[in-house]
Amino acid sequence: MINLKYQSYVGGQWTTPGGKPFSSVNPRTREIVATYASCGKAEAERALSMAHRAYQRYRALDKDAIAKFLGAIADEIEALGDQLLDTADRETGLGIPRLTGERARTCGQLRAFAQLVSEGQWVQASIDTAQPDRKPLRRPDIRRMLRPIGPVVVFGASNFPFAFGAVGGDTASALAAGNPVVVKGHSFHPATSEMFCHAVAKAAESCGLPEGIFSLLLGDDHALGASLVTHPHTQAVGFTGSLRGGRILMDLAANRPSPIPVFTEMGSINPVFICEDALKTKAETIAAGLSASVCMGTGQFCTSPGIVVIRENPEFEKVLAGMFAEKPRGVMLHARIASGFAEAVSETMKHGDVKWLNRVEVTASDDKMTPPNILLKTSAAAFLADPKLSEEMFGPAILMVACRDAAQMREVANHLSGNLTATLHATEADSEAGELLEILEQKVGRVVFNGYPTGVEVVPSQQHGGPYPATSVASSTSVGADAINRFSRFVAYQDAPNGLLPEALKNENPYGIYRRVNGKLTRDPL
């Protein structure tokens, strides 16, 4: 049992900062769960100075010491037991089953990165040996590997308080690469973040790691985020959240005297395209799967489908509207998200060519916190003409875009901005699928066939990313082993004495890892 301190953890010390207080609220009951004071510039300064200092020791650690730390964090998270689940449930309303699953995933991520680091392979060690007799000049010995970069600032997400929260995938991958982490915990669930912080602090202590290796700064103040991103010691930023918030951080980072990379995962409308024969032969199945995907987690997944593109089909509309009506209402994470959703839906509905297919009476007593599941419809012509109809409605809503024919469906596909995913429902008879795929694969990080985008499988081949505005760096992924690459960079060593080389590059290959030696993969020593 943890006694919550209702404090931030700044460079190894629990701290009550001087900023304005803010509280988390139980979305089901509206009761205040926990109150914290906001951190500000002073805490950012201290956290990053300590992180920079800690980095000088952390970067020199043996790989197994880092792996042990990550494993210890996972153990300590599990040791928090039901208290973690209860605290998170009270702050987010996500429910114990979902949070239990997310905890397993979060600890799984930490252990997967521990294993990755322990195996040592991820550094992509490469060696080209010297050629002393090459003419006209001797060829030098050059060896290269991925190294850490320094303090990383992570912004926890509201919708995944564990898997993308204070000690989620960004923190795990940044620590795994050898970097200290300063987390700006999400203001919707500060007590949950504090619990994770206790787990990391215990793990760091038991592993004898320096103070400053991890800080948790809580606050409900945009100035705190700006202080963290613009601090000279910050070397990279990870963020999961809204397009607006992410773009602000991108701009702050780009305008620094010394710009740094920002890995944001932002808005995505995850279009679902249904081809002609699929719609004809599998309408019921698709309607069932699609409505479940849209309403899952009250529509608050980054991969929640936001538009469905089909040929005009009154029958399918009726079936889908029926299924939307049957789905129980869920509870939104927070009043701000609930208002944002209500506003986005009402903006969309202002359009003259948008209809609400499963309209329910909204009464004065109706609660924005438990909105109806909404199925809207518009024409392809209207969608193509008004960029507002392409904006994300973060919550349980989808916009059906009705097309004349395959050509207009392709036009809609071409019109799309960057997205995390696109989905194609097609049978073997749907020859139009190939042409759609050629367009969609240019727009997204992942194309899903005959399935639904929610549910991001954690496997090495996963790509959770996509062109802007889905993310800020389309070439990166925030899920899977390669997420570690975001927080590292290559360093080459030319003619370095063996004793001064990092272990992974030493002649004797002490880690026994595969290395590319003169172009060939081998585990042999030199």
Place this chain on the structure above:
Amino acid sequence: MINLKYQSYVGGQWTTPGGKPFSSVNPRTREIVATYASCGKAEAERALSMAHRAYQRYRALDKDAIAKFLGAIADEIEALGDQLLDTADRETGLGIPRLTGERARTCGQLRAFAQLVSEGQWVQASIDTAQPDRKPLRRPDIRRMLRPIGPVVVFGASNFPFAFGAVGGDTASALAAGNPVVVKGHSFHPATSEMFCHAVAKAAESCGLPEGIFSLLLGDDHALGASLVTHPHTQAVGFTGSLRGGRILMDLAANRPSPIPVFTEMGSINPVFICEDALKTKAETIAAGLSASVCMGTGQFCTSPGIVVIRENPEFEKVLAGMFAEKPRGVMLHARIASGFAEAVSETMKHGDVKWLNRVEVTASDDKMTPPNILLKTSAAAFLADPKLSEEMFGPAILMVACRDAAQMREVANHLSGNLTATLHATEADSEAGELLEILEQKVGRVVFNGYPTGVEVVPSQQHGGPYPATSVASSTSVGADAINRFSRFVAYQDAPNGLLPEALKNENPYGIYRRVNGKLTRDPL
């Protein structure tokens, strides 16, 4: 023999744009070599629209078709014969031997990328097969590989008219990844760029590639660069040049409605540290190597050493000054670079604590185009106090930073910004080398031991990059096979029908490449 057209090549057509004329000048004689009209917004628009259209065909090409194209470009460049060397020599004054070597490197790069593409391995294909019986949910089949991104804009460098010019490493790697390229040719050598463009145009024609796959826009107008970087079809930018120019492009790209990655290689002072025993035992050798490295190519290499950090040592100063005096003067590339160098040196010399160790009388008849080789000296205290002393002097000059002791040398190392390289001279007796290395490897892309940073070996382990301001993306390299990764991004396919998958991901593994299948590297079909 090519009949020069003195035109730009825009979307498959030789064009005389309406912009203001500019001329290249022979740096040795000051004679005008060639005159061109500047391209502007209209040409940028046309080139990028055509590139976008060409991309839809080019991205679908078989890998061997792309490899053939790259090889054909190399062949056509060689077919330009002495005319290319003569033209470039007249526009740059770099001399036939250097240009001959650079041509070999340029064609070598193209053929190396052709081989890389032909082997097919670079796409990092990864497959995680479905687990139909997994509980609670079936695991889907997910496959991932690198795909092209779309039109890439390349800014040719002034100092490497071949290897980083119109058809240098950036163009070669962008084309190899499957992207059309629009080049802004450097205004100091437009005729040289035009010759390369003839080679690409011929190769594209012989390979039956669409118009717009390559454009060369010539101009001496910053608005042209801005039009190219801000065009909505542009997906990435490659640039080699000054910090000022590079930062302008970075800012333009970051402030687009849809930001894009910009890979700039910019300023670097490539510090050289000489440890105590090395200075004692190898002073003559180091002085000879260092003076040669500083004066090579009239100091106009991106890896030219700009500061040397040592313990105060009057003897070494004398030896080094003598060697600087003996080196013949070279000719600068262009009057603008010559003035820039003169200004940078005179700015540095204004500092009260900077001495010119090999001072020569500068007479009124002296030509800025053939400046003396300059050895300056300052104290570590002055260097640490004045950030201006850390600025690059692009030309044959080096600033010696004299330190009290090892601690002060470390202080200087800690004070440095990002650089492409750092060099350490140390013998086995120099125990201080390890501590210096720990600092320097955090600052640079490549650490050189007991050598000189000029001469960038083209091997897979090479890292030509470094933290800002050396480059804009520290994790990338502009030399070596991995340069192709800059212009590609991962796309994942979930449960895609085999027939719709890209070749590299198909069950039968038609390319016979190594793929990571369920975590293991294999060339087997599924």
